[in-house]
Amino acid sequence: MASVLSRRLGKRSLLGARVLGPSASEGPSAAPPSEPLLEGAAPQPFIASDDTPCQEQPKEVLKAPSTSGLQQVAFQPGQKVYVWYRGQECTGLVEQHSWMEGQVTVWLLEQKLQVSCRVEEVWLAELQGPCPQALPLEPGAQALAYRPVSRNIDVPKRKSDAVEMDEMMAAMVLTSLSCSPVVQSPPGTEANFSASRAACDPWKESGDVSDSGSSTTSGHWSGSSGVSTPSPPHPQASPKYLGDAFGSPQTDHGFETDPDPFLLDEPAPRKRKNSVKVMYKCLWPNCGKVLRSIVGIKRHIKALHLGDTVDSDQFKREEDFYYTEMQMKEESATAAAAAVGTLVPGTPTTEPTPTPSMTGMPLSALPPPLHKAQSSGPEHPGQESSLPSGALSKSAPGSFWHIQADHAYQALPSFQIPVSPHIYTSVSWAAAPSTACSLSPVRSRSLSFSEPQQPAPVMKSHLIVTSPPRAQSGARKARGEAKKCRKVYGIEHRDQWCTACRWKKACQRFLD
DNA sequence: TTTGCCGGGTT
DNA sequence: AACCCGGCAAA
Numbered sequence: 277m278a279s280v281l282s283r284r285l286g287k288r289s290l291l292g293a294r295v296l297g298p299s300a301s302e303g304p305s306a307a308p309p310s311e312p313l314l315e316g317a318a319p320q321p322f323i324a325s326d327d328t329p330c331q332e333q334p335k336e337v338l339k340a341p342s343t344s345g346l347q348q349v350a351f352q353p354g355q356k357v358y359v360w361y362r363g364q365e366c367t368g369l370v371e372q373h374s375w376m377e378g379q380v381t382v383w384l385l386e387q388k389l390q391v392s393c394r395v396e397e398v399w400l401a402e403l404q405g406p407c408p409q410a411l412p413l414e415p416g417a418q419a420l421a422y423r424p425v426s427r428n429i430d431v432p433k434r435k436s437d438a439v440e441m442d443e444m445m446a447a448m449v450l451t452s453l454s455c456s457p458v459v460q461s462p463p464g465t466e467a468n469f470s471a472s473r474a475a476c477d478p479w480k481e482s483g484d485v486s487d488s489g490s491s492t493t494s495g496h497w498s499g500s501s502g503v504s505t506p507s508p509p510h511p512q513a514s515p516k517y518l519g520d521a522f523g524s525p526q527t528d529h530g531f532e533t534d535p536d537p538f539l540l541d542e543p544a545p546r547k548r549k550n551s552v553k554v555m556y557k558c559l560w561p562n563c564g565k566v567l568r569s570i571v572g573i574k575r576h577i578k579a580l581h582l583g584d585t586v587d588s589d590q591f592k593r594e595e596d597f598y599y600t601e602m603q604m605k606e607e608s609a610t611a612a613a614a615a616v617g618t619l620v621p622g623t624p625t626t627e628p629t630p631t632p633s634m635t636g637m638p639l640s641a642l643p644p645p646l647h648k649a650q651s652s653g654p655e656h657p658g659q660e661s662s663l664p665s666g667a668l669s670k671s672a673p674g675s676f677w678h679i680q681a682d683h684a685y686q687a688l689p690s691f692q693i694p695v696s697p698h699i700y701t702s703v704s705w706a707a708a709p710s711t712a713c714s715l716s717p718v719r720s721r722s723l724s725f726s727e728p729q730q731p732a733p734v735m736k737s738h739l740i741v742t743s744p745p746r747a748q749s750g751a752r753k754a755r756g757e758a759k760k761c762r763k764v765y766g767i768e769h770r771d772q773w774c775t776a777c778r779w780k781k782a783c784q785r786f787l788d
Numbered sequence: 789t790t791t792g793c794c795g796g797g798t799t
Numbered sequence: 800a801a802c803c804c805g806g807c808a809a810a
Binding site for chain 2: 783
Binding site: 775778779780 | 805
């Protein structure tokens with residue numbers, strides 16, 4: 277009996293694990309598609325574009341924390357420049373340019389204070405090439421060269437739907453900047469983003485609908501990256517039909533339709549409010565560090581929590597599990613940022629209290645435990661994640677992630693679900709009466725695990741526990757909160773239910 | 789009462 | 800296995 281139960285759980289957990297990342301069984305084969313953000317950026321064949329610099333940016337940002345590069349631009353005292361300060365593009369006057377240190381002391385006109393920034397973060401006002409992102413790319417001599425390029429980019433051409441990516445990018449860039457510990461992007465930065473965005477389009481586009489996520493998130497559901505997101509089955513039009521209409525090559529039945537819908541809905545998904553800022557919070561026990569970029573948080577986790585072991589393949593993407601995405605309004609973000617600023621990386625905060633505005637649930641929070649607890653073999657933290665992703669609202673049916681897992685009951689999906697906590701999925705699930713969604717259109721997936729309030733503790737326990745606590749003997753599995761196929765599709769559309777539901781078994785599509 | 793799904797039966 | 804369903808228990 278207990279064995280049966282545990283087996284069930286195990287099965288499930290395994291499934292869950294897959295959701296997060298490729299399982300050991302999937303091995304290498306599965307891994308590639310789900311490259312995490314870090315890795316993803318690199319391998320991802322960027323679509324040909326003139327802007328190589330920008331494309332590489334993500335990568336650069338990640339691996340070029342050093343500021344070794346010296347810029348060839350010589351700033352003259354009194355020269356008017358733009359500088360990134362606290363996530364904002366500020367105008368200032370050059371006070372001093374230290375070639376040796378690659379630092380430029382700038383007097384900020386607006387803030388009325390003097391700051392010292394890296395040359396990469398400063399650019400001449402005349403250039404008007406606010407492509408701050410590009411700067412960090414090549415701290416080296418090439419940095420200069422890039423500017424012109426980005427400047428020439430035609431901003432207007434940019435797709436409107438890339439907003440999320442842009443913000444993401446911006447966040448990454450910002451974090452990479454060392455100008456100030458906390459960079460927050462006030463409304464004013466928007467313009468910059470757009471501009472930079474143009475420059476970076478290539479990068480973003482490379483991902484495109486099909487694999488945009490790859491760079492930042494994983495795999496197939498690039499949608500998660502924010503480009504497209506699966507939408508809940510439309511009541512009116514069954515996904516099935518939609519799918520056919522679009523002639524999408526889906527393999528899965530009943531659910532495959534989801535992907536297509538978004539294509540349709542394309543515009544809808546990416547409507548993140550400008551005022552909402554995404555932050556990434558470290559979920560490591562006793563560490564509430566909040567960073568503005570995935571890269572930053574990953575780096576933080578790797579460096580401080582995972583240690584050097586990260587190198588091993590095993591942990592390669594493990595860091596993905598230890599952070600969560602938070603969406604906060606500008607003000608909150610600011611506050612948070614400020615607060616964070618006080619935190620020294622690695623400084624443990626006793627209570628990673630969730631910000632009120634936190635909308636996304638740590639998808640990643642749950643995963644880790646699962647992995648640890650359930651997968652006996654080497655971990656495949658392979659969460660793909662990477663991308664800016666959104667968090668799915670707690671109330672939202674976890675469906676997307678599981679979407680592909682349809683029929684999991686019979687066979688576990690061999691692919692991992694790309695959606696990760698950090699990925700923005702601008703899902704437009706109409707339904708869920710969630711409270712969280714009010715804040716932002718973006719939803720984050722959350723497994724129905726408990727309290728967002730104490731992510732750390734939860735994780736901890738999971739990490740320590742070897743076996744799922746749940747597996748109490750004989751205890752009937754608690755009913756999940758997630759909507760099940762019956763609810764979602766209705767009895768009329770029973771054919772769209774996952775197999776398990778049809779068999780009156782535990783739903784495998786909308787896992788709890 | 790509805791819903792989720794366990795346990796067990798049938799094909 | 801895949802599929803089905805009686806029946807229990809939570810909601």
